[in-house]
Structures are given as structure tokens and as C-alpha cells.
Amino acid sequence: MMLDQILCIDDDPITLMLCKKVIAKSSFSNEIITSQNGEEALSYFNTIKYTNNKNKQIPQPQLIFLDLNMPVMGGWEFLDYFNSEEFSEFNTIKVVVLSSTIDPEDLEKSKQYPMVIDFLSKPISQSMLEYLKNKLK
């Protein structure tokens, strides 16, 4: 099974580069979209919303890899907006938190968001993607 589109949100260009390469290698997704922070990601979803209203369909990501610590808008703030009524049409999109954090409170906090299906530690790897593939089946 291969996904059509996934969205990676991370401020670190190296991490994004790594994501692209590993995902391509494991044939995890056809298309990889990236955003440098939560705000950029939200504006991407707003674009989709607008365009859809004009009866012109744009494909939406099926999965989001989300970093937590980012400038402008971090992962938590993004999740708060994304979880709100405003973005309810995207509530089937699943989120995987991909972070370097070790604070146990972050793990607990992530459980409050229904769309977060997993909390994984960087770096992204082929075995991780295999595991997610099984989980998404």
C-alpha cells in the first residue's frame, strides 16, 4: 500500500531532506509536501479549503509528520487549530508526532488529540515506516 500524499512539518531543512529520501526509498508515499512550521501548514490547508469551495479538487495529505518545537508556530499550537471546527473537514487526516523530545509530559499531552495516532522519536527510518504501514492497514 502506498499513500498518495503526506505532509512533513519541520523547521529543520536537513530533517525534511532526510524525510523525503527515506520516504522515497521505502515507497511510503507518492508525493511529499513540506512546511517549515505550523502556520505554513495551516495556510496550505486553507488553500485546499478555498480551492475546494470553487469546485476544484486538490488532493489532501493522508498523513502528517509533525515536529513539536518550531519557530512562528509550534506543533501544539498547530494541533489546537487543526483540531478546531475551522478545519473539521480534515479530521480524517492522521498525525504522527515525530520529535526529539524526551519530556514525558509531551507524550501525555499528545494523547489529548484524537488525530494523533503515534508519538515517535527521530530519526525517521525505513523500519519506522514499515511499522506505520502496518498500523495504517
Place this chain on the structure above:
Amino acid sequence: MKSKTNQVIIIYILISMFVAIVSHKLLLQYISNEKLPFYTFTRDILFIFFTGIIFKLILSKNDNRNIATFEKIKNSNNEIKQSNEKYDIVAKATSDTIWDWKIEDDNFSWNKGIENIFGYKQEEVGENSTWWFDKIHPEDSIKMSIKLYSFIEQKTEKWQDQYRFRCSDNSYKYVLDRGFLLKDENGKAIRMIGAIQDITKQKEEEQRLKLLETVITQSKDSIIITEADSIDAKIPNIIYVNPAFSIMSGYESDEIIGKSPDLFNSPNSDVSELEKLLKAIKNKEECLIETISYTKNKDEYWVRLSMIPIYNADNELSHWISIQRDITEEKKQEKEKEQLIRELTQNNKDLKQFSYITSHNLRAPLSNLTGLLNLIEDITIEDQELKEILSGFNKSTHQLNDTINDLVKVIIIKDNPSIKKEAVLIKEIFENVFSQLNFQIELYKPIIKLNFEKVSIINTNKAYIESILLNLLTNSIKYKSENRKLKITITTEEIDDTAVLIFKDNGIGIDLARNKDKVFGLYQRFHNYPDSKGLGLYLVKSQVETMGGTIDIESEVNKGTTFTLTFKNKQ
């Protein structure tokens, strides 16, 4: 009586002599000789008859007088007898010891009380006042005799005195002695009668109460006694304050008695505490509050105040007792302590946050490095030099990764003071650990002896105990002796309520004489091995202690090392 009898007889003799002579003369003159015997006889008869009548008159009159006298005497005798009986009854019935002192003869007598109360037998009791004075306690005798003689000389109206009277067993009894004087027609004191009452019990009670009273008067805590009932929902009025209260509040007792303790309230008093107090007073319940009070000079002080209801024998509320302590200093220290704790907590929180951020910021680029190196693994590299460089790159990156992961573990342990524990089968843990170390065990083939017969289950955190045993085993393998085959013995024991795990090897050991206090420290390395980070034992100790256990080490260079881990097994 006798003189009366003589009088009567003399009168009788004189009268009868006169009659006898007159009748004899008349007979001689008028009567002839032949008829003389007849007339003499008649005369004698008449004479006897006549004197008989006179006797009768005199005697019956006398008789009447005698009967009257006798009656009078009999009556007064009865009165005396009754009075004596009454005296005896009273003397017997009274618990007092009665004494009777005839002052002029210095004759002194006692009733039974001297034996019953003071233990002196009849023969031991002296018959003069010296004996009495002798028994009076030397400290009391001078004061007592001054008062007594001033009474006898009638300078004072009444006499009663308290003194100590010595008993036959040489102990002293406190007595109350009361007496009155009998005077002759000239008003001179001739006799004194007294009653001694044993007041030892009252006196002892009095002294006991005095002693108890010192608790109140000498106490450093303030003590207030108030009335039972409150007026206008105030605290009831004060009827007593002790000296400590005056020192604490600045109010003298006469300034404050009859007033309500309400006037100590300051604008900063704790309103809810005062309400608690008033409610307790309304419900007649004991209560304890802490509040700010005013002194007379309107200085504020912190006071801890209890209010205790006192009930009388009829179970009615009679008073309230309030004990108060100035806790200003205590409060100040408490405040400082709270401030310190707040600061420390904040510092700790900041440091924790700092360590999480630092670790995150280190891990983020490191994970990129690891990820990139993983990608390189799939690329074939022809250039030998580049291959060598990349291999060094790879090793260093993984070593850095391991170190940071260990540090992360430490941070998480330190942040988790209480950890979830469960019953863990020791055998299972070892199976897991051995499978993780399979490669090294196959390589060095150590002799491993396990004995978990005595304790097979311990109450612990599974992940932690695994990490602990993995660390200890890795250490044993890492620091084995080159000269002999590695031998590891692991046993469990039960001591009281604790499970003890003993982990022993025959490796190169640690010089504890030099390093005892550093063994479990952070970044302490004792052997120059390339992959030693100085974290293992620090981590082990942290994990053991987080689970409420202890760890001890015994080691001898070139002989081996023994770790003793103790866990509370019942929880």
C-alpha cells in the same frame, strides 16, 4: 438542820419543864393528899397527850420543808446528769480533740481525740500545758504562744490558730485550734477549753492547689479564663489572665478583666479563623486557631489560640479556658521556608526544563546524523579513504547517541520520584537480559550461576530492573580478568521484609580504598576503556533508589566485585 433539831429540843425541854413545875405547884396548893396519885396520873396523861400534839405539829412542818429541799436537790442532780451526758455525747461525736486547761493549777486534760487522732495513749498524755506546747512544731510555736497569751490576758476577743501538732509517730498534723475562756467573778481567766480540728487534708489539698496554680502563674504560655456565656455573639468576658498573658499582650490583668478578648482583634486578623472560633463558642466545642492579634500598643503578633469549654459537676458549661502562644517567630520562619521552597521548586522546574530543551536540541541534529548515516549504509562506496572516514564518522555518531540516550534516561529517572512497581519474576528478567547480551555471552562463554530459590519474585519496575541487570552484566563482561575465565554468581535472599539480590563476579575489581565515594558518581571512570562513559553505575544507583531500594558494593582489585541490591518486597 442540826441546829434546828437542837432548837426544837431545847424549846420542848423548857416548855415541858415549865408545865411540869406549874402543874406541880398547882397540885400542891389545891389538891388533897389522898387524891394526889389520881391527879398526878391524870396530869402525866394530859402532859404526854399535849406534848405529842406539839411534836406532831413541829415534825410535820419540818418534814414538808425537807421534802421540798429533797425535790429541789433531785431536780438539780438530774440536770447535772443530763448535761454531763450531753457533753459526753458531743465529745464522743465530734471529731475534734477537746482540751480543758485549768490555768491557775496548770492542769490540762484531753478527751479521747488525743488518742484517736494523734495516737497518744492515756498514759503518755501529760497533765500540764507544757506537754501541749511541746508538741507544737518549733516553727509555729512562738507565733502561736504570742497569740494565745494575748487572748488569755484578754487583749484579744477571739482565739483560733493554725499550727502543726506532733503525733505519737513524730509526724505532724495541721490543726485548727479554737478555744474560749472561763472567768471568775473578778473577770480573771481561770479556765480555757479548746477544740482541735485536724485540717491536714485541707492543708495538703491547699498546697497541692498552690502547686497546680504555679503551672498557670509560671507558664510561658498565656492563659485566659472567661465566663461561660457570651454577650452579643462576642467572645465571653475575661475573668482571669496569667502573668504571661500580660507580658505577651501588654495588658495588666486589672485592665482586661470583665472585657471581651474581641479587643485583641486587629484589622489583619484572619476573619475565617475568628468565625471558626465564634462558631465553636456557640456550639460549646473546643477549637484551635491561628491569627494575628493586637497588643495594647497596637503592635501585631501571631498567636496560636485554643479555646476549651469547662464543665462543672452538673455538666453545665461554667467557663472557657484559652491557652495562647506567641508564634510570630515561628510564622516568620515558616514564611521564609515557604519562600525558599517556592524558589527551589521554581529553580528545579527551570533546570528540568533546561535539561529537556538541551537534550532536545542535542538530539535533533544527532538524529539527523544517524538518519543520514543509515542512508549511506545502502550506498556502495569504492573510495577506501572515504569509506574509512565514514566508518569513523559512524562510530563517533553512535557513541554520542548512546551517551545522550543514557543521559536522557538519568533525566527521566530523576524527574520521576515515584515509579510504578509490579511483581516481577526474576528468572524472566534474566532471560530478557541474556538474550540482549547473546553476542557477548557467546563470545566469552562466562560461567553463570543463578539461584533464585529463596526469592523468585520481587516487587519492582520491570524496565528499571532490566536496565540495572543489563548494566551490571555488561560491566562484568567489560571488566573481566584476562587471566581467568569469567564467573558470575547471582543469588537472591530474603531478609525481614526485603528481597536481597547479590551479584558477584571474579573480574578486575575496583580499588575501593581510593574510589569508595566515587563508585556511583556521575562521570566516574576507573579503567581506561575506550567505550566506558562513566554513566552505568550512576544510572544503576539512580534506578535502584527511585524504586526505594539500596545498592552496596564490595570489591577487591584482581579478585572481583560484589553488588548487593536490597528491595522492599512488601508494599
